Amino acid sequence: MTPLGYLRKTRKQRFDNLLELLRFRSISALSDCSGDSISCAEWLVDHLGQVGFKGRLYRTKGNPIVYAEYITNSNLPTALYYGHYDVQPTEPHDLWVSPPFAPVIRGGYIYGRGTADDKGQVFAQIKGLEAVLKTNGALPINVKFVIEGEEEITPSSLPNFFEDHKDILQADVCVISDTAQFNKSTPAIVVGLRGNASAELIVYGPKRDLHSGAYGGSVANPIHVLSYLIAKMHDRKGRIAIPGFYQHVRPITKKERQQFAKLPFNSRHYATECGVPALEGESGCTTYERLWSRPALDVNGITGGHQGEGPKTIIPSRASAKISIRTVANQEPNDILDKLEKYLKRISPRSVRLELLKLGGAPAVTIPASSPWLEAAHRALRRGFGQEPVLMKEGASIPVVSDVKTILGLDSLLIGFCQNDDNSHSPNERLRVRDFENGCKTAAMLPEELSRIKGIMGRQL
Amino acid sequence: MTPLGYLRKTRKQRFDNLLELLRFRSISALSDCSGDSISCAEWLVDHLGQVGFKGRLYRTKGNPIVYAEYITNSNLPTALYYGHYDVQPTEPHDLWVSPPFAPVIRGGYIYGRGTADDKGQVFAQIKGLEAVLKTNGALPINVKFVIEGEEEITPSSLPNFFEDHKDILQADVCVISDTAQFNKSTPAIVVGLRGNASAELIVYGPKRDLHSGAYGGSVANPIHVLSYLIAKMHDRKGRIAIPGFYQHVRPITKKERQQFAKLPFNSRHYATECGVPALEGESGCTTYERLWSRPALDVNGITGGHQGEGPKTIIPSRASAKISIRTVANQEPNDILDKLEKYLKRISPRSVRLELLKLGGAPAVTIPASSPWLEAAHRALRRGFGQEPVLMKEGASIPVVSDVKTILGLDSLLIGFCQNDDNSHSPNERLRVRDFENGCKTAAMLPEELSRIKGIMGRQL
Numbered sequence: 063m064t065p066l067g068y069l070r071k072t073r074k075q076r077f078d079n080l081l082e083l084l085r086f087r088s089i090s091a092l093s094d095c096s097g098d099s100i101s102c103a104e105w106l107v108d109h110l111g112q113v114g115f116k117g118r119l120y121r122t123k124g125n126p127i128v129y130a131e132y133i134t135n136s137n138l139p140t141a142l143y144y145g146h147y148d149v150q151p152t153e154p155h156d157l158w159v160s161p162p163f164a165p166v167i168r169g170g171y172i173y174g175r176g177t178a179d180d181k182g183q184v185f186a187q188i189k190g191l192e193a194v195l196k197t198n199g200a201l202p203i204n205v206k207f208v209i210e211g212e213e214e215i216t217p218s219s220l221p222n223f224f225e226d227h228k229d230i231l232q233a234d235v236c237v238i239s240d241t242a243q244f245n246k247s248t249p250a251i252v253v254g255l256r257g258n259a260s261a262e263l264i265v266y267g268p269k270r271d272l273h274s275g276a277y278g279g280s281v282a283n284p285i286h287v288l289s290y291l292i293a294k295m296h297d298r299k300g301r302i303a304i305p306g307f308y309q310h311v312r313p314i315t316k317k318e319r320q321q322f323a324k325l326p327f328n329s330r331h332y333a334t335e336c337g338v339p340a341l342e343g344e345s346g347c348t349t350y351e352r353l354w355s356r357p358a359l360d361v362n363g364i365t366g367g368h369q370g371e372g373p374k375t376i377i378p379s380r381a382s383a384k385i386s387i388r389t390v391a392n393q394e395p396n397d398i399l400d401k402l403e404k405y406l407k408r409i410s411p412r413s414v415r416l417e418l419l420k421l422g423g424a425p426a427v428t429i430p431a432s433s434p435w436l437e438a439a440h441r442a443l444r445r446g447f448g449q450e451p452v453l454m455k456e457g458a459s460i461p462v463v464s465d466v467k468t469i470l471g472l473d474s475l476l477i478g479f480c481q482n483d484d485n486s487h488s489p490n491e492r493l494r495v496r497d498f499e500n501g502c503k504t505a506a507m508l509p510e511e512l513s514r515i516k517g518i519m520g521r522q523l
Numbered sequence: 524m525t526p527l528g529y530l531r532k533t534r535k536q537r538f539d540n541l542l543e544l545l546r547f548r549s550i551s552a553l554s555d556c557s558g559d560s561i562s563c564a565e566w567l568v569d570h571l572g573q574v575g576f577k578g579r580l581y582r583t584k585g586n587p588i589v590y591a592e593y594i595t596n597s598n599l600p601t602a603l604y605y606g607h608y609d610v611q612p613t614e615p616h617d618l619w620v621s622p623p624f625a626p627v628i629r630g631g632y633i634y635g636r637g638t639a640d641d642k643g644q645v646f647a648q649i650k651g652l653e654a655v656l657k658t659n660g661a662l663p664i665n666v667k668f669v670i671e672g673e674e675e676i677t678p679s680s681l682p683n684f685f686e687d688h689k690d691i692l693q694a695d696v697c698v699i700s701d702t703a704q705f706n707k708s709t710p711a712i713v714v715g716l717r718g719n720a721s722a723e724l725i726v727y728g729p730k731r732d733l734h735s736g737a738y739g740g741s742v743a744n745p746i747h748v749l750s751y752l753i754a755k756m757h758d759r760k761g762r763i764a765i766p767g768f769y770q771h772v773r774p775i776t777k778k779e780r781q782q783f784a785k786l787p788f789n790s791r792h793y794a795t796e797c798g799v800p801a802l803e804g805e806s807g808c809t810t811y812e813r814l815w816s817r818p819a820l821d822v823n824g825i826t827g828g829h830q831g832e833g834p835k836t837i838i839p840s841r842a843s844a845k846i847s848i849r850t851v852a853n854q855e856p857n858d859i860l861d862k863l864e865k866y867l868k869r870i871s872p873r874s875v876r877l878e879l880l881k882l883g884g885a886p887a888v889t890i891p892a893s894s895p896w897l898e899a900a901h902r903a904l905r906r907g908f909g910q911e912p913v914l915m916k917e918g919a920s921i922p923v924v925s926d927v928k929t930i931l932g933l934d935s936l937l938i939g940f941c942q943n944d945d946n947s948h949s950p951n952e953r954l955r956v957r958d959f960e961n962g963c964k965t966a967a968m969l970p971e972e973l974s975r976i977k978g979i980m981g982r983q984l
Binding site: 090091092093150151153157214215216242256258260267268269270271272273274275276277278279280281282283285286288289290291292293294295296332333336337338339340341342343344349352353356357358359360361362363364365366367368369370371372373374375376377378379381383384386388411412413414415421456457458459482485486487488489490 | 551733799800
């Protein structure tokens, strides 16, 4: 039987296993989900064991890391497969059509938290490798799995784990399926990722909530000041107004402009997909340029004063905002956060007190177009999807890609199977059944393609 | 026995009764407290009955209205006593030293939600009248009580009740204890109140929360737009920037300026009491002018995106703010809200959708300095507190004062017993025991003082 035949034959079991994995409430941002995260990690070790990988859990200060390996021959290439089993929080709960942790298949999609980001994708890799192992009796490469439980929070324990276990993690290349395809009919390899830097801004006003009738007009309102500070984070051209912010950003090259311009883009379709009346962003840039080559700053949440039903006439004692900045090549996250803090403290009025909690981040990453492993990934995708893949960039950060490069010295092959509209951080997260199936097929082709490269490149890699 | 002797003798019982009244969770903004509100209203009817008032509940669409009367002689003056038994919400709950509905007396203060605003104050009026009734056997005036349960929400059922029962509510003057004293040693009569107008502003962005990495920089963030709109509500001089907002505001007169300047004010003390590093407000105005004669706009609450623990990298689908505007004489609340809406729609970018829920309001009120009833209130306060009261204005609105004037044709005597720092809309609301006691004494003096006026003015009033 071929690997593809095996995938067909075991279809029902494969989906049953996937739904099992999706049922764990492994939300890393919520401390009361840590028990569910441990159960999820244990399930993965057990499942990888059944497939043919020798695995164990590594404890961390947070959620445990799943490690599993299949070592056949040290002369063969070694691929480090990375994924994460933790998921985003699920509010607003009332917008989910079916509960986030009761996964269901309907209308050609698997719905549930983690289907796209990232349980469904890493599971496709596992099942593709299983298909090769169970039909050929062996893999043509060595494989090491690292599946972490803290990808959605900062800081993750993963960099420390990498530092502490460089020996067992030696490999030739890293394989990651945690990105989206270019569109519904075109798979993609992502060769560039923006970095990120996070912070929380708190504005302290009166020591207690004040009656807005009795005090209104005589003291600063922290919500007004916070709003002013947020409004001052961008200029009128949609550029980020923090002094020195663009100091290390290199301008978009003519070649890059041309390359992006070749990719199909329909701004009306994009606006409809996002559900916005019109697009917006840095003037003088196309949407791909804004997303892939230019930094962005977004307030992810804001809170202050009365949140509940009905009115409450107060001047609140504080207001706060969660901020994330998407950086591009050469911007250093801590430097950017220092500049933000300096700017905010300079422009804030004296009538309030300000605090910026700087939460760090990860730098942007570029995969060199000259990497021979890109060619292997390209062929595997073409065989798995029956479509020619495109090289693209991605606006989101995957901190592990820079850690894998910096600590382990490996380039990453970013071959994701989901779609951008799969609601990866929103209610009704989903993964198309066809994308999952093509992902499994690609994963079944990849070992063979990777095994060819080593021969071409020799042992010096 | 004199009324004052009676108050001394019944002290323990009086405080026990007050604590009973404070225990009802009569939060009008929360629909699930309506049962507690009904119980509170029933308790008041029962208690007024024991004192000597014939009372009943009037049903409304919301919380019932307590009505009770003591009619002795139609040749005597009739005073309509107004108060409210509903209270503000209690969050943030973790800042309360003792639970809001488990009132306690400590350090010379009664602590609990509603102590100052307004249960404690209206109860002082009831107990003062009781002292006269129980010692003299009769009151020298006719008294009608109206105690509503919807003062803290908009709209209240009270104006409809006034319209429907003008006949039974006929009176000569209205007595209201729902304001603060000038300071800890000086009682006050409030002769002017700002009005108010409320609205909720909602900014709609993407149809769902978007991943801020994948989409950041390409679509408008509703939190950014909301912040921009809030920042644009004031100009750099602290004035409200809505076009036409000051159209009907009369400038502060020289006489008013001089009058306010005579009242003691220590800005450092005021800033410390509020717990702010510095005061702020419209430039060119003193704090009293800002509070009493100039309008103000405050955002009372703001919400959008991720509120919980940890990060969540999204561009939220909406953000909203609760807004209250304090108006001054001649500003019409609905006109002001229309101007706000027009302005916001004009300056908002096309990349989001905007909604302003206009919640109405109440106009500002002035009590004519020529009213003979002011003199009666003045004397009662002097006798009750042993201090000369001052005439002042108040920044907060009391919508009933304008309703009483417009619908029933009555001027109000605003003689409040609490202090501005009694946390009336904040955690740890309180009422000084001495202020409550002086309030009871004042209330025991007031009937006699009011009874003298009728004689002076004759029957034509």
